[in-house]
Amino acid sequence: MNILITGADRGLGFGMAQQLLQRGHIVFAGQYMDDWNELKILKHNYPDRLHLIGLNISNQASVEEAKRQIEKVTDELDAIINNAGVNGRRTDDEPLKQNYDAMLAVYNVNTIGAIRITEVFHDMLEKGREKRLIFVSSEAGSITESKRTDFYSYCMSKAALNMYVKILYNRLHPDGYRFRLYHPGWIKSYMGGQLSDRGELTIEEAANRAIDYFFDQQVDENQLVLRGYDGNIHPF
Numbered sequence: 001m002n003i004l005i006t007g008a009d010r011g012l013g014f015g016m017a018q019q020l021l022q023r024g025h026i027v028f029a030g031q032y033m034d035d036w037n038e039l040k041i042l043k044h045n046y047p048d049r050l051h052l053i054g055l056n057i058s059n060q061a062s063v064e065e066a067k068r069q070i071e072k073v074t075d076e077l078d079a080i081i082n083n084a085g086v087n088g089r090r091t092d093d094e095p096l097k098q099n100y101d102a103m104l105a106v107y108n109v110n111t112i113g114a115i116r117i118t119e120v121f122h123d124m125l126e127k128g129r130e131k132r133l134i135f136v137s138s139e140a141g142s143i144t145e146s147k148r149t150d151f152y153s154y155c156m157s158k159a160a161l162n163m164y165v166k167i168l169y170n171r172l173h174p175d176g177y178r179f180r181l182y183h184p185g186w187i188k189s190y191m192g193g194q195l196s197d198r199g200e201l202t203i204e205e206a207a208n209r210a211i212d213y214f215f216d217q218q219v220d221e222n223q224l225v226l227r228g229y230d231g232n233i234h235p236f
């Protein structure tokens, strides 16, 4: 399969890229960070099947340029894994006061970024055989389960992402598209800016579970759920 992953420099995105390459797939890895070398090192092991594609999903021109780069290799994608995300600023000190610019920046990545990617790459998925649209969301976007008293922008951006995916599912599922909407667990990743030693899953474990759910497990394609890494369904 030809698979595009956003935010593949490090964390879950990198872990999934690694595992998909081990399985023999062709991976177009969205590279956002100029100063991070993991993908460049991985490229030595998979010179023909790993393609490093500069990609900032918060920027329309960058997304369109990424498409032009991929089109030099293929005009077909089988799956897109919308993984890139930012956690934004916490506001514990001033629980009601929001920083609107910071909030919009989180939305621009976590919500609109995934929309941008879907719109720009839709025609390449149309040409592919698998038509898999995969979104890494979070339990933090579940309105029903929410108990947090902070972390507004991240939670809101994921709730909005979930609604986008639901509408998109209603629209594209009849055309044969397969959807995965996923909470990957609490990962010892780089979301806080550096590798965290707090979390339930290592990057490798989280990537393993995610890839299993996205590509191996038999799921009921006739309903869209927000599925957790532990198999639980999180209500919207």
Ligand SMILES: NC(=O)c1ccc[n+]([C@@H]2O[C@H](COP(=O)([O-])OP(=O)(O)OC[C@H]3O[C@@H](n4cnc5c(N)ncnc54)[C@H](OP(=O)(O)O)[C@@H]3O)[C@@H](O)[C@H]2O)c1
Pocket: 006, 007, 008, 009, 010, 011, 012, 013, 030, 032, 033, 055, 056, 057, 058, 059, 082, 083, 084, 085, 086, 109, 113, 136, 137, 138, 139, 183, 184, 185, 186, 187, 188, 189, 190, 191, 192, 193, 199
């Ligand atoms: N970590 C968790 O416990 C957890 C829990 C639930 C859901 N998730 C979700 O899982 C996904 C992966 O997160 P992670 O834990 O692997 O985080 P991570 O280690 O920070 O990896 C995310 C990657 O996306 C990149 N990125 C940020 N902004 C981008 C942009 N505009 N365009 C393209 N790439 C961009 C990040 O770069 P920078 O490092 O420079 O920002 C980073 O390389 C996210 O969608 C996150 O919301 C994570």
